[in-house]
Amino acid sequence: xxxxxxxxxxxxxxxxxAEEELLAVREAMAARGPDGAGLWLAPDARVGLxxxxxxxxxxxxxxxxxxxxxxxxxxxxxxxxxxxxxGGRTRITYNGEIxxxxxxxxxxxAKGERFATDSDTEVLLALxxxxxxxxxxxxxxxxxxxxxxxGARKLLLARDPFGIKPLYYADDGGTIRIAxxxxxxxxxxxxxxxxxxxxxxxxxxxxxxxxxxxxxxSIRALPAGHTxxxxxxxxxxxxxxFSIAEILxxxxxxRGDGGPPLASALRDSVARHMVADVPVGVFLSAGLDSGLLxxxxxxxxxxxxxxxxxxxRGFQGTAEDEVPLAAEVAGAHGARHRVVWIxxxxxxxxxxxxxxxxxxxxxDGVNVYFVARAxxxxxLKVALSGLGGDELFGGYDTFAKVPRLAGALRGVPCARxxxxxxxxxxxxxxxxxxxxxxxxxxxxxxxxxDAWLLRRGLYMPWELPEVMDPDLARAGLAALNLPExxxxxxxxxxxxxxxxxALEMGWYMKNQLLRDADWAGMAHSLEIRVPLVDATxxxxxAPWLGREGGPGKIDMARVPGTLPPAxxxxxxxxxxxxxxEWLAGDAAESEGAGSLRGWAGLVYRASMxxx
Numbered sequence: 001x002x003x004x005x006x007x008x009x010x011x012x013x014x015x016x017x018a019e020e021e022l023l024a025v026r027e028a029m030a031a032r033g034p035d036g037a038g039l040w041l042a043p044d045a046r047v048g049l050x051x052x053x054x055x056x057x058x059x060x061x062x063x064x065x066x067x068x069x070x071x072x073x074x075x076x077x078x079x080x081x082x083x084x085x086x087g088g089r090t091r092i093t094y095n096g097e098i099x100x101x102x103x104x105x106x107x108x109x110a111k112g113e114r115f116a117t118d119s120d121t122e123v124l125l126a127l128x129x130x131x132x133x134x135x136x137x138x139x140x141x142x143x144x145x146x147x148x149x150x151g152a153r154k155l156l157l158a159r160d161p162f163g164i165k166p167l168y169y170a171d172d173g174g175t176i177r178i179a180x181x182x183x184x185x186x187x188x189x190x191x192x193x194x195x196x197x198x199x200x201x202x203x204x205x206x207x208x209x210x211x212x213x214x215x216x217x218s219i220r221a222l223p224a225g226h227t228x229x230x231x232x233x234x235x236x237x238x239x240x241x242f243s244i245a246e247i248l249x250x251x252x253x254x255r256g257d258g259g260p261p262l263a264s265a266l267r268d269s270v271a272r273h274m275v276a277d278v279p280v281g282v283f284l285s286a287g288l289d290s291g292l293l294x295x296x297x298x299x300x301x302x303x304x305x306x307x308x309x310x311x312x313r314g315f316q317g318t319a320e321d322e323v324p325l326a327a328e329v330a331g332a333h334g335a336r337h338r339v340v341w342i343x344x345x346x347x348x349x350x351x352x353x354x355x356x357x358x359x360x361x362x363x364d365g366v367n368v369y370f371v372a373r374a375x376x377x378x379x380l381k382v383a384l385s386g387l388g389g390d391e392l393f394g395g396y397d398t399f400a401k402v403p404r405l406a407g408a409l410r411g412v413p414c415a416r417x418x419x420x421x422x423x424x425x426x427x428x429x430x431x432x433x434x435x436x437x438x439x440x441x442x443x444x445x446x447x448x449x450d451a452w453l454l455r456r457g458l459y460m461p462w463e464l465p466e467v468m469d470p471d472l473a474r475a476g477l478a479a480l481n482l483p484e485x486x487x488x489x490x491x492x493x494x495x496x497x498x499x500x501x502a503l504e505m506g507w508y509m510k511n512q513l514l515r516d517a518d519w520a521g522m523a524h525s526l527e528i529r530v531p532l533v534d535a536t537x538x539x540x541x542a543p544w545l546g547r548e549g550g551p552g553k554i555d556m557a558r559v560p561g562t563l564p565p566a567x568x569x570x571x572x573x574x575x576x577x578x579x580x581e582w583l584a585g586d587a588a589e590s591e592g593a594g595s596l597r598g599w600a601g602l603v604y605r606a607s608m609x610x611x
Contacts, residue, residue, distance in 0.1 A: 017046065065093050198479040
């Protein structure tokens with residue numbers, strides 16, 4: 001886990017890359033990489049790469065970045081850092097972990113490749129040299145990188161299939177600027193910081209900024225599972241190499257083939273995610289997902305796994321207290337269990353730092369911020385999270401309620417038009433008695449995509465002019481075109497359950513949960529790994545998911561055979577903190593701050609104040 005930056009002045013009239021700008025962008029990400037810093041600037045100053053390092057695999061200085069591919073110069077020493085060796089024609093700055101890099105390395109060595117480090121970074125350079133940009137489809141893990149090919153005068157950007165690792169860019173028509181965070185890019189020489197209406201509207205619709213938008217019109221996110229090529233001719237259109245929707249559309253369930261490979265797929269994924277040259281711990285709650293990871297990680301590692309649990313003092317002794325069950329799971333697997341209790345004053349004291357750590361506004365992530373802080377205080381650099389289990393195995397109530405709602409109203413004649421009229425008339429009354437967005441029940445209840453938006457939405461489209469600048473809201477709604485985008489993402493996916501899965505993975509998980517895990521972990525220089533968000537795991541199980549005989553969360557949790565029965569009996573509560581209560585008790589906050597919508601407003605205002 002690291003922070004990366006790159007600048008490429010591809011236009012002939014563009015000014016050369018300034019080292020000071022590259023350094024400013026890099027140092028804005030210091031928390032992402034406290035173990036080292038590197039910078040490379042081409043002799044002609046047309047391109048530069050920078051890196052902040054959190055050392056996880058190959059802790060030696062030889063693995064530092066930016067890294068160059070070794071040449072054949074006789075002056076090159078195998079013991080020298082690759083970045084210092086002659087003959088390098090490709091260089092990379094890379095953030096992430098490639099869990100199958102050892103297998104890829106063995107394959108490359110059989111073809112004559114020589115390696116000077118034990119890092120996964122060097123494997124990326126060797127693969128590119130042999131296979132070109134298509135090599136990204138072979139990578140198992142989480143990654144975002146910028147690779148400079150001197151021979152082709154080409155910059156290649158890539159981001160992992162699910163978007164676990166962030167990558168943003170700003171193109172002014174002559175220079176492209178790249179970084180791991182939006183805030184880092186803003187430390188550079190970006191002249192246009194006008195708002196992106198779609199990003200602002202998207203935040204209030206969903207509680208997070210939907211990619212590829214950001215709060216700034218000039219800054220875009222590279223879509224998950226895409227590459228982007230920049231040459232002297234300009235910035236090309238991002239190209240996909242992975243699609244959640246395509247896998248759900250194309251995977252075929254063949255009956256009688258032995259059933260889903262659930263146990264082996266889960267064990268393989270957890271084992272891959274344990275690859276590191278530093279200890280790997282686990283976030284442990286009373287949920288099935290984290291219990292599964294603790295059990296399988298203990299299988300891989302043996303006794304002594306570090307498990308970290310966040311205890312909420314206000315929940316202690318209630319049904320929402322996760323500590324007793326987490327302790328039971330830890331004890332059953334020989335884990336060293338660390339419990340960190342959070343009080344309301346801890347939130348109050350950390351709130352300014354927490355809001356500052358958010359790269360983009362989000363209504364979630366508070367829980368991850370505190371458990372990541374606890375894990376880092378325990379001496380960990382890496383922790384496993386159960387994020388993704390609900391999306392993979394249908395753990396949210398949206399998987400049942402959204403198809404039911406869409407199915408009930410789909411056959412009602414003129415339901416959408418009638419619903420729109422009913423909403424206009426009934427919305428003022430619903431503000432007094434219920435959640436205002438449910439005024440759209442009939443208008444947005446006729447398809448899975450619309451029903452999902454109704455269920456997941458923080459606000460509904462017609463509410464936005466009341467909570468943000470009306471002109472910005474209207475422009476944002478038109479540019480975002482959210483209902484049509486949601487419908488396009490589920491087109492061709494037959495089963496409603498799998499349509500919900502595509503939306504949960506492609507919108508809620510990617511834009512909120514994974515992004516929150518990144519900023520909250522990196523605020524404390526902690527790498528958060530998500531074994532249940534894995535392209536290989538997803539592809540292996542996809543033919544059965546949501547179909548007859550397919551695995552659910554209970555089946556998932558039974559795989560180790562060692563989790564206590566009480567874990568299965570406990571009602572689902574989610575990994576949460578009582579943020580509404582904490583805010584409601586703060587007299588300094590405005591009216592309504594004790595609600596999720598109130599927290600959203602507070603987060604948004606904090607983001608705008610840092611512009």
